[in-house]
Amino acid sequence: MGERVGLEVSLAVSEAVKLARAEAVAAYPITPQTHIVEELAQMVADGDLDAEFVMVESEHSAMSACCGTSAVGARTFTATASQGLALMHEVLFIASGLRLPIVMAVANRALSAPLSIWGDQSDVMAERDCGWIQIFVETGQEAFDQTVCAFRIAEDPRVLTPMIVNIDGFTLSHVVEPLELESQEAIDGFLPPFSAQVVLDPDRPVTIGPVGFPELYTEIKKQQNEALLASHQVIVEVWKEWADSFGREYRPVESYRAEDAEVLINLAGAVAGTARVAVDEMREEGRKVGLVRTRLWRPYPFADMREAVGSAKAVAVVDRALSFGGPGGPMASELRGALYPLASPPVVAGFVAGLGGRDITVGDFRAMVDETEKIVSEGYTHEYRMHGVRE
Amino acid sequence: MADGPTWKEYPMAATISEPGSATGQNTGDWRSERPVRNPEKCDKCGICWIYCPDAALFMDEEGFYEVDLYHCKGCGICARECGKDAIEMIEEGE
Amino acid sequence: MAEKTQSAEFIPRLLPPWELLAEGHRGCQGCGEALALRQILKAAGPDTIVCSATGCMEIITSPYPETAWRIPWIHVAFENAAAVASGVEAGIKILQKHGRYREGKVNIIAIGGDGGTADIGLQALSGALERRHDFTYVCTDNEAYMNTGIQRSSATPFGASTTPSPAGKESIGQRTEKKDLPMIVAAHNLPYLATACPSYPLDLMNKTRRALSTEGPTYLHVLSPCPTGWRHPIDMAVEMGRLAVESGVFPLYEIIDGKLRLNVEMNKRRPVAEYLKPQGRFRHLGPEQIEEIQRFVNEYYDRLIYRSQCDAEAPPTPHEE
Incomplete structure (x- = not known):
């Protein structure tokens, strides 16, 4: 049994990222994602999370830096919303195309214009074809559970595809809810360290992100889509294992x-x-x-x-x-x-x-x-x- | 597009795991002129080598720089930069 | 300054033998940018990771399945090489701390062309410099978007004819002066910054070594003559670089802890006309415009000399003490 707490949902996501032992976080502030990232920064500052926290100068650079941390084999997390997600657009497709298992929380928010900081799901729907696994959560407990599961799913060797956890901005992200936080020991048992198969390493030089001519581009996209489709089975398996371990069941x-x-x-x-x-x-x-x-x-x-x-x-x-x-x-x-x-x-x-x-x-x-x-x-x-x- | 590897046969994300595989590429056939070194003028200084954009010169056993004609694109920088005028560009086919 | 590099100062056997940018790459005949990369990687050595921006060097080195890279390399997009390098640096730092990555120093180099650096990548570069990542950014500057067909960038010099800034009856080509990117970078107070050119291979390689061995963000701005875009003969890339330096068009300097030092202070310089003349992109310029360019160059060069003199007299920096 985990610890029963009342917690703002954003902070529950940060707790999940900490318990998942994320090694790198690169992010840029945007309402209503800020609490997630601020909390992670505090955890790093307090020595509670031993990770590199990189506060970049834009969401485009946030996702680009995440590609860098993930490509050397670090477990990588970021969070954004709305315009920030839109600014990442270009790099989202590349992260999935390069098969980098980044996990991202999106605190869903409307897109401008007119400017709106309030919630809807326009932001992520504009990115639905970016090749990421995408889920929507309803509660704080689900946000916590699914953030941990996301690392297991994305990093699974059969999947190696980045994953978005959608959390409605304000109406979920900023709400205090009762939930169970699992122990570090229990999460460690569920989620092994990220073991990347191909990384940037001078001992085994690889060329990541080459030019793909028409003779192979289609095959590489097929390969990527097959991995995304096959993730369904892995997702169900991971959720089953989560239910066995923690008693909370999830279905697609x-x-x-x-x-x-x-x-x-x-x-x-x-x-x-x-x-x-x-x-x-x-x-x-x-x-x-x-x-x-x-x-x-x-x-x-x-x-x-x-x-x-x-x-x-x-x-x-x-x-x-x-x-x-x-x-x-x-x-x-x-x-x-x-x-x-x-x-x-x-x-x-x-x-x-x-x-x-x-x-x-x-x-x-x-x-x-x-x-x-x-x-x-x-x-x-x-x-x-x-x-x-x-x- | 009937020939060629299937999607299952490509490495994930088309990552290339053979470093420097470009060496298999014949860029020598881009050439219209080829560098010819005069061993009598050459003093093995290596200027031609360090100025080659294509890494198409290599040192032989005697310390002379030989042209790798499989890769040399025939730009002629080596001939122009040689302080001893020891390299001449001659037209291919001659 | 010697007209050509003299054998006396140059002993190839003492230079690293490795070719980390493999022969067989698809660079144009006589490419000055590929030459710069080759020399930089010689100095950097195999314990190096390169993050490339989209551009000529990315395209010519990575058409699947042929890679010219003999070191680990990643390309993500055009405007973000510095951001990707930030991530690579941060990732290696934490993985090494956790014992999950090879030990020892790994050089991290981000490479972009002038468009990828001075235009679309400027924000990512500025951010990475400000955050003090331990990496080296190399701008291989060929003064236009050559990969897409010779379009002007903010690094295109005054008077150059490019496809969207063409010379014509009503146009002298590029109407504005080249953006002074190294000085914009210098405003980030880097520990080390240098301008360089592959026409001076020892200088370029020494600067590369210094940049890589300096902790924190460092920057190399490398003029990379482009026979295709500059429209000079294909055997002249090295000579063009030399003419750019000897005419004062492209001064070689370093800024170390804020102090600028001209590597060679030339009181007598070649006329810029000698640099302009072999290049098709400047062929339309008349004597008045050449005179104007000469005036820009003189004024800029004088300012650099003045600054280097002032900096030399300034109190020593911590490293000098």
């Missing part, structure tokens, strides 16, 4: 009161808590409503989603990001793609809500479920709708 997709549901809500992140309250209310009223929370976002859990959605008539997908001029929200379009091969797939009703820190209330979920039922009963075409917008 979490279902809540979904068994016989006719309408399911699908979303990612901390707003699931509110969604569960809405589901409970509607269930008490006799409505067959459930929740499917996406934890694993990349690799996309196609089979898990198909199974979770089961025989529902419709899924109301609540995206906290807008794909401008496209199919609404990325989670809705992904789910449509996943369900398309089914003989009679459920209706996927897309809703874009909770942008730039706007709350999604129980009433909002009820309204979206109402509308989804109407779409099913009246059979009209619904691409997506921005929910809660003043017309």
Whole structure:
């Protein structure tokens, strides 16, 4: 049993990084990621974490420096949000292309303009194709657990792919929650030191990041994608082992009161808590409503989603990001793609809500479920709708 | 693109583990002129060697610098810089 | 100054025999930048890691499966060689502390061209210098984006014709003076900084050794003549470097703990016209413009002499005491 504490979720992530014995942290401050990184700096300053802490001059350099620390074989962590993640964009693709198992917490926040420091998931959705493993967490406990697991997953020789742990900015990152911190001994037993296979070392000179001509570029991308796809199995294994060790179970997709549901809500992140309250209310009223929370976002859990959605008539997908001029929200379009091969797939009703820190209330979920039922009963075409917008 | 290694056969991320594998590359066929050393004028000073951008000169047993024609691109810096005018560029094929 | 390097001062058997930049690289015929790298790596030796910025040297040395590097090498992107090197340095430091990396000094060199250093990489460079990472940044300056087809950078000199700053009826080519990058770098108060040129191999190699053996961030600014972009004959890269130095266009100096020392103080310099003339990029310039360039060069050189004299009379730095 771990130690039961009340802790701000950002600090729980920092604790996880410390217990994971990260050796290098390169980061740049951005709201709402700052508490994670400040705490790590303090841990290093106090001698509680024996790591190199490099406060760089931009997120671009943060991710670049992380490539350097990881390429010599150091366990590497960083954290960012919003504009910072956008500034990293170029290097994110290179980190995954070079197969450097960096772990990054993203305290999800809206993108400018207009400037918004408040939460949504636009930042990471703009990076969904960057080749990183990506998960969304709901609680502080999950943030702690998944940050430790992320190192195991990313550094697994079958994977060697960097990993993002998404933590909703403010609504999760800055909330104090009760959680169990595991002991150093227990984490050491779960997570061995990073043993890189190919590193920059004068005793065995390698050329990392060569020019790839058309005759091999496709093969190298295939190789990278296969590793990302294969990570699904490793993720499930690691989570199983985590459950065996610490008693907390995680699956790529979490279902809540979904068994016989006719309408399911699908979303990612901390707003699931509110969604569960809405589901409970509607269930008490006799409505067959459930929740499917996406934890694993990349690799996309196609089979898990198909199974979770089961025989529902419709899924109301609540995206906290807008794909401008496209199919609404990325989670809705992904789910449509996943369900398309089914003989009679459920209706996927897309809703874009909770942008730039706007709350999604129980009433909002009820309204979206109402509308989804109407779409099913009246059979009209619904691409997506921005929910809660003043017309 | 039918020939060539499959995606499984490439090293991860196309990392190259053979240092200096470029040495297998024949850059000598870029040349239109080749350096020819006159042993009578050469005083083995090595100026040609240190100024070669292609590391295409090597010391022989007698201490003379010989041209590695597999790699020499024929730029002629060695001939121009030789203080003894001991290197002449002659056209390939002559 | 001697017109050509004299055999008397040069004993090749005393120089490192290793070729850490392998023959067979795809550099253009007569490439001054590849020559600079070859000499730098000779001095650096095998216990060295290089982090390259995107650019000519990155492209010509790493087309899979042929690498010219006989030392560990990484390329991440264009603007971040200094940031990657920061990470490599920090990573090795902590791994060595934990006994998880080979013991002993590993030289860390970041290399960028003038575009990758003076333009797009300037922020990352400044950050890495300010953070005091123990590494050496080498800017191989060929005064334009040669890899992409001779586009002007902020290091392109006044009057040079490049593809986006072409000479024409209404244009003399590049309209502004070359950014004084070494002095921008010097403003970070490095322990060691030097300008160098592969036309002076012993000087370049000695400066490389000094930079690498100095603790903290150090910087080498290496003029690298480019026959392709400068449009001079392919056998003239070494001579162009020599003309640049002897005309005062590219003065060789070191700044050690803040004190500038001109390596050779030339009161009599060659006219800049001798440097400009063999280069196609300056061919369109008329006597007035050449005169203007001569005036820039004289003024700048005089300022350097003045500064070196002042610095020589300044109180000794801790290392000198």
